[in-house]
Amino acid sequence: MSKSKLYTAVFLMCIAVAFTSCKAGNQRLFLYQTDPEVRALVENNHPTYPDARFIVFSDPHYFAPELGTQGSAFEDYLRQDRKMLREGPEIFNAFVDDIKNVTADFVILCGDMTKDGELESHRQVAGLLAAVEQTGKKVYVVPGNHDVNNGVAQSFSGDTASRVANVDPQEFKNIYKNFGYSEAIAADDNSLSYIVEPAPGLWVFALDSCRYRENAADGPPITDGKFYDATLGWIEQMLIKAIQQNKAVIGCMHHGVREHFPSNEKYFGDYLLDEFEPISKMFAAYGMRFVFTGHYHAQDITGKTWNSGLPDHFLFDIETGSLATYPVPWRKVSISDQKMNIESHQITAIASHPDDFLDFAYHFVLNGMTDIINAKLAGYGVSKKDQELLTPQISLAYVTHLQGDEQKPDHYLDFTGVSPLGVLVGEVEGDLVRGWYTDLPPKDNDLVINMSTGVVD
16 A cells, blocks of 8 residues: 555545534524523423324335336436335335224325425325325325425436426425325424324424525535524424413424434434534423434434423434335334334335345345445545455445444454555544444334333333
């Protein structure tokens, strides 16, 4: 290994670290911190949750088959992605079939309905959600970063990718008017956020955390999430109103409001909400203790308790994995006697893979990460030989995190046969690999939470 290669690798890694995002600001103050009357209201808030049963799923990334799923252009796209786009319609139909006989009052979809916001894909998703409602369950949606004003909405034919119609915020609202917007008891004028009351005494805050108004007309969507000031003010005012009206609240949104593994913010900060620390603390202060999220495609739940002097000041970020990515999950949630019972389920068969779907899905994402990881390692100057040794291990760590309930291995990375440069890069990236293998409490897939105290059974 030459010194020039070593210096180049170190320089590139330093640049990468220098540009990692930092979101957990602590400067913003909310009314419960500055207004004595609001503080008193919060201190005396002890929400009683009514019984409810609902289903949560996220990130189907549906791609209308008519837009083209054959040819070299589509295959080139798949090589730099990790989603089962070709199988997406079969998976969505299998999901609808799976839940049709499940007893539930409503269904929450935490965004990224479509591959890249194609109008036709949205229309077909709305048709599938209508089929869900025909089973007697109301559906409530929030947008994901891929869904609105997406400048890379495309169709594929042979070796050509072509732009197709996408949707703006009003079109999104019109397409999904029957899935939350027409039943809203309150709506934010500055975003696609709204509130519904699916059970007497329970408000569901369906929150729009996406930055589509900033998207370039001909570029990819912004991955990062934030609440603009006007929307954040509306959220706080509605949380105050919920307390005043003795309503229990839960939330749903696309972006995470808590880190889901150590170094989550460092390496993948754009999968978290900007200012997630003070905002999640504010949510919990007003009694929004349970927020259902998506975006990162993992089955993962994390909790936080603050010693703030407020009663039962805690929050759980309940992230649900993607229907387009292993482990192809959905969640069944039951609230009864002030306890939340969370069960995780998987799509186990689709029309084209009736017997081996989960194995197919597992290897699809495991192998699909290969090109992505190799490209990153190559950017640091890592040789192909070292890539062959390191990439499968890094990919396995990622898929392990997607499944949830991770178990720490004896060794995060085995450097046997890896060159000094590869070891150097691997040690730096090892921080991320260790994070993926570290399961922050509580459990991720099946658990019971005391909604009054935050204690996990």
